Amino acid sequence: MAHEGTNRVFPEQGTAAEDLFSEMDAIAAGDQRWDDPKNLKASYWAGDDVVAVMHRAYARHIDDNAIYGASLFPSLVRYEAEVVAMALDMLEAPEGAAGGITTGGTESILMAVRTARDWARVHRPGATQPEIILPETAHPAFEKAAQVVGMTVVRMKQSPGWRADPAAMEAAISENTVMLVGSAPPYPYGIVDPIIEIAALARSHGLWMHVDGCIGGFLLPFLQDLGEPLAPFDFRVAGVDSISADLHKFGYSGRGASLLLLREGANEIHQRFSSDAWPSGTYSTLNFGGSRNGGAIASSWAVMRYLGRTGYRERVASIVATKRAIAEGLAADGRLTVLGRPEGANICIVSERLDMVAVAEGLDERGWLTGRLQRPPGLLLLITPRHAGIVDALLADLLAVADDVASGRRTAAGSQAVYVG
Ligand SMILES: Cc1ncc(COP(=O)(O)O)c(C=O)c1O
Incomplete structure (x- = not known):
């Protein structure tokens, strides 16, 4: 998106580096700091020491392109193989599982x-217009993907108890699913969705089952270690064929890294694209993209x-403690509440009495960066280890804003939940 003041001319002459960096400082003056403790939108901060390791490793390989891994950068091949192996171990994958970054x-x-x-072309040949059944809450990336590969999406309309509804999903299964x-x-x-039930459905109907662990892949295993109640959600569940888990979220890597893991490595043939149609020989990648930054x-x-x-366990323990303190502080006041009993680090704050759009706008004005929930109206907070020290300040601001909204001093201007990249 172009902003006011955007330069629309490609200058003939270059600019001195120092001048450029001064200009960049000016351009970025309005940016938020990603690691600001008041950023409850997306700051996957795990400690200054972790950030330093992440930066140094990224910089060490920033110039290296994994598409040339086999020929030029065997280090990247090894890092990837080891990351995949560690993640398969973490998510309890059986022998023969595989994956990639x-x-x-x-x-x-x-x-x-x-x-x-492509798996279904072999195993569900009757599905002539292949369909995906999604819970109401699944990420829009599934619709984006379905559009790209020519599939149809059937998205559920409700989430009883704020989770996927396996009965409704079963009722939606057709020849094309x-x-x-x-x-x-x-x-x-x-x-967390009822993974065991959905996977059982997938098994009994002969369907592919994907667990989207983009947020939880690097959280839930450690939550379980801490003794928190949690049903199995990973490859221990028979019928789970693939799991996505984001390294650049709670894996705390630099941006641009996630995992797709497959229970059966043999299914990689349905993922891999290979061609030798051009004059330059065999081109073969597991992913959609070609070049991948080694960093x-x-x-x-x-x-x-x-x-x-x-x-990881220590950081999850910190997140659990922060979530608990927020929930208890709100419960003591009684006007705002955490929706359900979220296992994730993303929690929603809702209210039966207060206009949550007005509350969200009030928090914005106090410098908090929070996500929004549209159905039901609410705030969406993504808790990370960065937020261990902010609970008192956050609760004080939330309750002060709640006072303003309850007394009518503040009404909603009508802002909405938007995610525009
Ligand atoms: C559950 C879930 N799945 C998928 C994604 C998409 O991840 P990305 O933004 O890395 O493409 C997100 C992003 O927040 C997510 O929360």
Whole structure:
């Protein structure tokens, strides 16, 4: 998107580096700091030391392109193989499982959808217009992927108890259905879908089942270690064929890294694209993209090795404590409440009494950066280890804004939930 003041001319002459960087400082003056503790939208901060490791590993391989891994950068091949192996171990994959690093959750989902489509050509030949059945809360990346690969989406209309509704999903299964999806957890409510039930449906109807663990893939395994109640959501569940898990979210890598993992490595034939139609020989990639920045891959490897399971567990413990403190503070006041019992780090704050659009606008004015929920109206907070120290300040501002809204001093200007990239 062009902004006011955008330069529309490609200058004839170059600009001195120092001048450029001053100009960049000016251009970026209005940006938020990603690691601002008041940023509750998307700051996957795990500690200054972790960020330093991530930056250093990224910079170490920033010039290296994984598409030339086999010929030029065997280090990247090794990092990727080890990241995949560690993640398969974390998500309890059986012998024979496989996976690869994509550029983000959306690409992992695209490849899962494409793999399911081509798998279904073999295993569900009667599905002439292949369909995906999605819970109401699944990420729009599934619709984007379906559009790209020519599939149809059937999205459920309701989430009883704020989770996917397996009975409604079963009722929607048709001759054309090839894929079911559950999220662990979905973005809107942070409450893990009934993965066991959805996977059982997939098994009994002979369908591909994908678990979207983009947010939870690197959270839930450690939550479980801490003894929090959590039903199995990963490859322990028979019928789960693929899982997406984002390295650049709670894996704490640099941007541009996610995983798509397959229970059966043999299904990679449905994911991989190969061609020798052009004059330059065989071109073959597992992902949609071609070039991949080595920095994203190397930083994933470095952060996983730096933190180890213990490091991830400690960070999940911090997130759990922050979530609990927020929920307790709100419960003591009584006007605002956390929606359901979210296992995820993304929690929603709703109210039966207060106009939540007005509350959200009030928090915006106090410098908090929060996500919005449209149905039901609410705030969406993404809690990370960065937020361990902000609970008192957040609660004070939330309750002060609640006072303003309750007394009529503040009414909603009518802003909406939007995610525009
Ligand atoms: C549950 C879920 N799936 C998929 C995605 C898409 O991930 P990305 O933005 O990395 O493409 C997101 C992003 O927030 C998500 O929350």
